[in-house]
Amino acid sequence: MSAVPAEKPRLTLMLASPRGFCAGVDRAIQIVERAIEKHGSPVYVRHEIVHNRHVVERLRGLGAVFVEELDEVPDDRPVVFSAHGVPKSVPAAARARDMTYFDATCPLVSKVHFELQRHFDTGREIVLIGHAGHPEVVGAMGQLPPGAVTLIETVDDARVYQPHDAANVAFATQTTLSVEDTAGIVEVLRARFPAIAAPRKDDICYATTNRQEAVKQMAAVCDLVLVIGSPNSSNSLRLVEVALRGGAKQAQLIDDASMLNPAWLDGVATIGVTAGASAPEELVQDLITALDRRFEITLQNVAPVQETVAFKLPRALAVAAA
Numbered sequence: 122m123s124a125v126p127a128e129k130p131r132l133t134l135m136l137a138s139p140r141g142f143c144a145g146v147d148r149a150i151q152i153v154e155r156a157i158e159k160h161g162s163p164v165y166v167r168h169e170i171v172h173n174r175h176v177v178e179r180l181r182g183l184g185a186v187f188v189e190e191l192d193e194v195p196d197d198r199p200v201v202f203s204a205h206g207v208p209k210s211v212p213a214a215a216r217a218r219d220m221t222y223f224d225a226t227c228p229l230v231s232k233v234h235f236e237l238q239r240h241f242d243t244g245r246e247i248v249l250i251g252h253a254g255h256p257e258v259v260g261a262m263g264q265l266p267p268g269a270v271t272l273i274e275t276v277d278d279a280r281v282y283q284p285h286d287a288a289n290v291a292f293a294t295q296t297t298l299s300v301e302d303t304a305g306i307v308e309v310l311r312a313r314f315p316a317i318a319a320p321r322k323d324d325i326c327y328a329t330t331n332r333q334e335a336v337k338q339m340a341a342v343c344d345l346v347l348v349i350g351s352p353n354s355s356n357s358l359r360l361v362e363v364a365l366r367g368g369a370k371q372a373q374l375i376d377d378a379s380m381l382n383p384a385w386l387d388g389v390a391t392i393g394v395t396a397g398a399s400a401p402e403e404l405v406q407d408l409i410t411a412l413d414r415r416f417e418i419t420l421q422n423v424a425p426v427q428e429t430v431a432f433k434l435p436r437a438l439a440v441a442a443a
Contacts, residue, residue, distance in 0.1 A: 132419070134416075135421045135422075139328070139331050140332060141400050142401065143428075143430075144428075144431050145204055145328070153166060157184045163184050164186070165194040165199065166187050168187070169203060191211055204226060205256035205257040205260055226260070227432075237249070245289050246290050249271070250294040252298075255295065273292075282313075284314070287313070288316050290318070292307065294320070294325060295324070300329070332397070335424070336395055340366075344370045344389035345369065345386070345391075347373055347394050350376075356399070360372075361374050371385065378410070381412075
């Protein structure tokens with residue numbers, strides 16, 4: 122007589138939407154793929170095209186070679202600049218070497234670059250809110266001469282910042298920050314410098330904002346929130362912070378389903394799942410499959426907004442794709 126299989130415990134799985142790839146990430150990946158199609162391999166990529174290990178490994182398998190500096194790239198091979206943006210000196214050096222290059226900088230990061238240049242051209246003192254050493258911050262500050270931009274990371278930094286002319290200050294922000302943390306820093310700056318010039322539209326990108334909002338809506342009822350993303354992904358790390366701040370009993374960042382720790386699942390009845398803007402959807406589905414092996418799942422979608430944004434490819438690669 123065969124044994125009766127044990128009944129699986131019940132689990133409510135709250136699936137955040139939007140999640141995963143944003144338009145800027147999708148565009149950047151397509152640029153690398155089209156460059157390989159057009160020019161053959163290898164195609165070099167300065168820095169990780171986006172901060173996700175699985176994406177990088179897949180593109181490496183197609184013929185991409187990832188490097189940190191332009192001097193690692195041969196003159197006769199194409200190079201792609203990452204979605205995070207690069208200092209002005211990088212494309213200038215590529216032009217000086219007569220290299221073929223493709224700029225995969227997210228258009229919303231480029232918007233911040235244009236803002237910084239506009240403030241600089243009008244003589245304003247510029248504050249950039251962001252995380253030191255992040256490639257996006259390095260690229261943004263590299264749009265202007267050294268010393269032209271002051272980096273502010275925390276509320277305390279904002280409290281002690283001293284411009285030469287308090288009536289002539291402007292600020293911009295990294296696109297992948299916590300909405301709430303950034304609001305606190307901006308509040309201090311506005312209180313200290315009422316005339317401070319702000320972005321015409323929020324610099325924190327729509328994808329970061331939307332993913333954080335979905336997590337906020339489910340966090341308070343979740344025993345555990347799982348965020349799929351690599352540990353060097355700023356927007357993924359922010360989602361973990363947002364989940365904990367929103368009331369989740371625990372929140373964990375995982376690269377993929379293989380990192381799921383069974384101890385996290387003890388006693389949980391509700392799990393929230395989301396993915397950072399550079400994480401492929403297949404990783405989400407793999408995680409759901411892994412949870413389905415352990416639980417009888419009731420799926421709930423949490424979808425505060427729908428995303429319809431798309432960005433065009435560079436003309437040379439769009440023609441190649443067509």
